[in-house]
Amino acid sequence: MQQHNSLYRVYRPNAFKDVAGHQNIVEILTFELKNNNFDHAYLFAGQRGTGKTSVARILAKGINCLDLQNGDSCNACANCQTFNNNQFPDIYEIDAASNNGVDEIRNIKNNVQTLPIIGQYKVYIIDEVHMLSKAAFNALLKTLEEPPKHVVFILATTEYDKIPQTIISRCQTFNFKRISNQDLTARIDFIAHEEGYHLSQEAARQIYAISEGSLRDALNDLEQLMVVAYDSKKIDIEEVKTLFYIATKAEKLAIIHQILNHESQEVISYFEHSRQQGMDFNLLTLALIKMIKEIIEYQLTLDQSFLTELNVEDAMAFKTIPLNDLFLITDNLTQAYIKTKNTTAGFDYILLSVLKTIQTMDSQLSSGRSQAVVTKKVVLNPKQKEASDEIVSSPSTPDNQQIKVDQEPLRENLTTAELSEKEETSKTLSVDEYSEIINQSQPNPSKKINLNPLTKTTQSLEALIDHQHQLIEVSLNEPKINYLIDDLINVLMGVVQEENPTLRHELNDKLQKIFETNQANELISSDEAYQLSAFYGAKIAAANRSEIIITTDNFISANLINLSLVKPEISAALFKVLKDKYVVYGVSASMWKETKTTFADLKQKNFLPEYTQINFDNFYTANEKKATSHQLEQSQELLDKAAQLFDLTDVNFGDK
CATH class of the missing domain: 1.20.272.10 (Zinc Finger, Delta Prime; domain 3)
Structure with missing residues (x-):
């Protein structure tokens, strides 16, 4: 049976051009070889699997190469061929972990005096040099400082802090940092392709994360994945997750x-x-x-x-x-x-x-x-379907009058942004200047809320999402239109009374159709979508013939919907899509969940109220008054604060 060679051994680089990463180190060593001006002692330090020993071997081979190609070994001359066959007698690889005593170092001291056999230089590669004992380091010190002209030392370590300063000061030190994401993923992608496998970019990035920048570890991981994907020859994120159980x-x-x-x-x-x-x-x-x-x-x-x-x-x-x-x-x-x-x-x-x-x-x-709000939905387990949340029936309500609603991920009470006001106390204003400020800020009771759609710049869905985020930012300074759970329960009573379970789905399909895109991810009905951008990502959770409950991820997105519907052009555009006029309640997912829980509890106790139909005109007139009165309150509060700030509480501005 033929012995299996690991990928990191099969694809160990034979020349500087094949090294993954460490471009600065490669350039310096190549320059030194090209100019025949290399040092007598090197110290390669860095984490495991980053190529310290491989670069040491390439450097040792280049030192003895008979036909350097622009500072890199030719891999064609007799010396290179002998080295590639592991038969070069003048290059010694010593593992300090198992040869860490003073006797081993004394043997090296004795052997360095003899001339090389076939090469120009004897090269000693001492791996894991930090494992040497204190006596061994002391024995190595003098030889390392003044070795014979035909000897080069290359020390490698993963624990630089354990190397005595007396050793470090006698070496040219190179720090092998972890291989970059780009260099490592490019290398493992090349090797996977050479082995006949297709490696996805996401899988390659996850291998990099698992290996922590160690190419040897990455190749060991790749080798395991190749076994798992032997039949398909495709390595995707699912194979990585299955084998190593990482988060997608x-x-x-x-x-x-x-x-x-x-x-x-x-x-x-x-x-x-x-x-x-x-x-x-x-x-x-x-x-x-x-x-x-x-x-x-x-x-x-x-x-x-x-x-x-x-x-x-x-x-x-x-x-x-x-x-x-x-x-x-x-x-x-x-x-x-x-x-x-x-x-x-x-x-x-x-x-x-x-x-x-x-x-x-x-x-x-x-x-x-x-x-503030995180507006994007992310399902924690992509394979897990969103479960339906069914309100439990009670003896007071027949089974065929159950209300089925979709349970949405909660996005309530999200993160926040502190709003600070800068007070320029050093500036003195005259009464006339102050009056001008007050006049400019004085509210107009007939003025509508300032929540105008922004200018459309592109038809892409991505631009629409950005547009919605801008509206959300504007709405943070606008009035809050909230509803009570009793209002929502009344809507559900209308649903029970009408027994039309398909209505909600029909209306929701119409709402979602607004934001349909083509294969280029461009909005099919871009004008309509931009006008109703406040409704992107929203969902109709319940509906009767005159009222609708629309749920969003969070209460700020819900408030944006309620504010938008105060504007006649927005409500008209929505009702045109839905083919009828509706009283619309925008609520957060968490409030909707609380409503369903309360509804189920009242139903079980037989305490459900009678349904009361809401007057359409009165509903939106009341919302407009809420917005206007809120603006007046805010403006009056601004006037009071300003008067206190500038000590003008006794000044009459003609409002009395």
């Missing part, structure tokens, strides 16, 4: 969303389930930190080149999230990773760190911070 991109995004949305229960469930499956939580923590780093970079620069794990749509979903919230998550995760790396407490401490972050955000929210 969708799952990592979901975790970040859940932290920002304060969903402790969902986070705990995922962590506990993943622990049972054997997930490496240190690796997960690093992946989350990297993902948040990309989100922050994109927020600050809008430069897509920083996005390697994420795409633009992923990053845009966090557009309204304050950077302080993202920094808080990374700070706590980083602290947890540092404290638990290589310990058995990793899972517990990392989970507690995440819950601590959520608790901190909750405290900040309760102290009066304004609220």
Whole structure:
């Protein structure tokens, strides 16, 4: 039976041009060989699997090559051929882990005095040199400082801090950092292709994450995946997840969303389930930190080149999230990773760190911070279907009058952005100047709310999402139109009374059709979609012939819908799509869930109220008054604060 060679041995580079990464090191060594000006002692330091020994072997071969090609070994001369066959007598590879005594070093001291057999130089490669004993280092010191002219030492170590300074000062030191994502994934993709396999980009990135920049570890992982994918010859993210149980991109995004949305229960469930499956939580923590780093970079620069794990749509979903919230998550995760790396407490401490972050955000929210939104939905388990949540029937209601509604992921009480007001106390205003400010800020009772759609620039769905985010930002400073659970229960009573279970689905299909796209991801009805962009991502959860409940991820998106419907042109556009006029309640997913729970409880106790049909005109007139009165209150509050600030409380501006 033929012995199997591992991939890292089969594809070990034979020349500098084949080395993955370390471009600066390769350039320096190539220049030294090209000019025949190499040093007598080198120290290669860096983490495991980054190519220290491979580069040492290439350097040793280049030193004795008879026909260097622009500073790189030719792999064709007699010396190169002998070396490639592991038969070159003048190159010695010594493992200091098993030859770490003073006697072994004394043997080297004695042997260096003899001339090379066939090459120009004797080269001693001492791997894991930090394992040498103190006496061995002392024995090596003098020889390393002044070796014979025909001797070169190449020391390699993974623990640079254990090397005595007296040794370091006598060597030319090169730091082998972890191989970059781009260089490592390019190398393993090349090797996979050479072996007849197709490796997806996402799978390659996950292999890089698992290997932590070690090419040897990455090739060992690739070799295992090749066994799993032997029949299909395709290695995708699912194969990586199955073999190593890592979190997919969708799952990592979901975790970040859940932290920002304060969903402790969902986070705990995922962590506990993943622990049972054997997930490496240190690796997960690093992946989350990297993902948040990309989100922050994109927020600050809008430069897509920083996005390697994420795409633009992923990053845009966090557009309204304050950077302080993202920094808080990374700070706590980083602290947890540092404290638990290589310990058995990793899972517990990392989970507690995440819950601590959520608790901190909750405290900040309760102290009066304004609220921002993560508007993108991410399903934690892509294979798991969203379950239907059916309101349980009771003796007071026949079984055929049950109301079936879709349970949506909760996105309530999300992250917040602190709004600060800068007071220019050093500036003195005259009464006339102050009067001008007051006049400019004086509200017009007949003025509609300032929530106009922004200018459309493109027909793509991505641009529509960005447009919706801009509307959300505008709505943060607008009035809040909220509804009571009693209002929603009344709608459900109308649903029960009418017994038309298909109506909701028909209306929801009409709503979703607004945002249909073609194969180029362009909106088919772009004008209509932009006009109704506040409704993108919303869902009709319940409907009777005169009223509709529309649910969104969070209460701010729901408020945007309610504010938009105050504008006649927006409501007219929606009713044109739905083919009829409706009283529309925009509510958050969490309020909808609470409504269903309350409805089921009242039904079980036989306390459900009678249905009362709501007057269409009165409903929207009341909402418009809410918005206008809220603006008047805000403006009056502004006037009062300004008067106090400039000590003008006794000045009469003609309003009395």
